[in-house]
Amino acid sequence: GDSVTQMEGPVTLSEEAFLTINCTYTATGYPSLFWYVQYPGEGLQLLLKATKADDKGSNKGFEATYRKETTSFHLEKGSVQVSDSAVYFCALRATGTYKYIFGTGTRLKVLA
Amino acid sequence: NAGVTQTPKFQVLKTGQSMTLQCAQDMNHNSMYWYRQDPGMGLRLIYYSASEGTTDKGEVPNGYNVSRLNKREFSLRLESAAPSQTSVYFCASSATHQGDPWSVVYDTQYFGPGTRLTVL
Numbered sequence: 001g002d003s004v005t006q007m008e009g010p011v012t013l014s015e016e017a018f019l020t021i022n023c024t025y026t027a028t029g030y031p032s033l034f035w036y037v038q039y040p041g042e043g044l045q046l047l048l049k050a051t052k053a054d055d056k057g058s059n060k061g062f063e064a065t066y067r068k069e070t071t072s073f074h075l076e077k078g079s080v081q082v083s084d085s086a087v088y089f090c091a092l093r094a095t096g097t098y099k100y101i102f103g104t105g106t107r108l109k110v111l112a
Numbered sequence: 113n114a115g116v117t118q119t120p121k122f123q124v125l126k127t128g129q130s131m132t133l134q135c136a137q138d139m140n141h142n143s144m145y146w147y148r149q150d151p152g153m154g155l156r157l158i159y160y161s162a163s164e165g166t167t168d169k170g171e172v173p174n175g176y177n178v179s180r181l182n183k184r185e186f187s188l189r190l191e192s193a194a195p196s197q198t199s200v201y202f203c204a205s206s207a208t209h210q211g212d213p214w215s216v217v218y219d220t221q222y223f224g225p226g227t228r229l230t231v232l
Contacts, residue, residue, distance in 0.1 A: 004154075034220075043116070043202055043223035044155075089154065098143055098162070098206070099170075100221065102154035 002027040006090050006103035013080055013110050021075040021106045023064075023090035031092040033057075033066055033073040038087045038105070047075075047088070080110045114138055116224035118203050124230045125193045133188040133227050135203030143206045144186035145221065146170075146178060148199040155202065161186055162208070193231045201227045 007022040025033065032051045036044040048057030053068035062077045073090060090103040116137045125131055137144065142163050147155040157170030161180040175197060177189045186205075190197060207219040 036223075041225075043225045044204075045223070046220050049220065098145075098160060098208075099157065100155075102156075104152055104154045 002031070002092060002094055002101045004090050004092055004101050004103040006088075006106050009087075009105070009107040011106060011108045013108070015082055015110055015112050016079045017110075019075070019077040019080045019084075019108065021088055021090075021108070023073045023075065023103060025071050025073065025090075025092050025101075027071075027092055027094055027101075029095050030068075031094045033064070034091040034093070034100075035062070035064055035073070035075050036089040036091060036102075038089065040086070044089060080108070082110045082112050084108060085110045116203055116205055116222055118201075118224035118227050120227060121225065122228050124232065125190075126232050127194060129193050130189065130191050131193065131229075132190075133201055133203075133229075134185070135187065135224060136185045137203075137205040137222070138184065139205060139207070139222065140183070141205035141222075142183070142208045144180065145204040145206075146176070146186070146188045147202045147204065148172065148197075149202060149226070150199050158188065158201075190229075193229075195231045197229065198231045199229060201229060 003026045034049045035047040037047045038044050048059045050057040050066035056065045064075045087105045087107045089105045091100050119134045144161045146158040159178040160168045179187045203224040204221040206221045
């Protein structure tokens with residue numbers, strides 16, 4: 001079945017460091033891919049998404065490119081801030097279905 | 113525009129007690145969802161509702177019942193709580209629309225703030 005694999009956390013970075021959180025997926029067809037962010041004590045918020053191969057999703061300085069050949073959707077940010085500290089979830093949704101498959105989440109901690 | 117709201121925010125139950133988690137959305141979305149979030153396991157779908165009066169089981173429906181009485185509200189009920197149901201519960205909603213004649217397109221899911229439930 002479909003699945004999403006994220007890198008284990010926690011990830012601890014200094015402010016202004018470069019961030020990469022790896023995400024790979026297994027799915028038939030052409031799923032839509034998402035990154036959600038969960039700040040402490042809150043629900044999940046959509047960070048960015050991509051719906052087809054080679055699409056790049058971007059928001060708030062974060063980017064991720066849908067790579068069909070490597071089945072990956074890695075999240076990147078050039079310069080993280082303390083306010084980016086949160087848990088990041090990679091997810092996929094197969095075409096024509098409402099079902100999301102979530103990764104286990106990666107906790108990011110940014111130190112001032 | 114409140115988005116997706118959930119009540120209560122926190123709840124402690126004893127084994128065997130019952131309770132209902134409430135969820136409401138004001139975005140006129142057709143689809144609503146209940147998830148549970150457990151450490152190291154991401155989010156798992158409990159139940160899904162495509163519209164008023166319809167529900168489908170998700171990945172982990174055992175021990176839960178749901179009710180979609182109108183478009184806005186989707187409640188989750190635990191009839192006899194067990195310690196294994198200790199978790200954080202999230203409600204979500206999304207719009208849907210017809211794609212080509214053979215498919216439905218599901219838009220982005222929007223999540224509520226969650227209910228932290230502890231069963232002793």
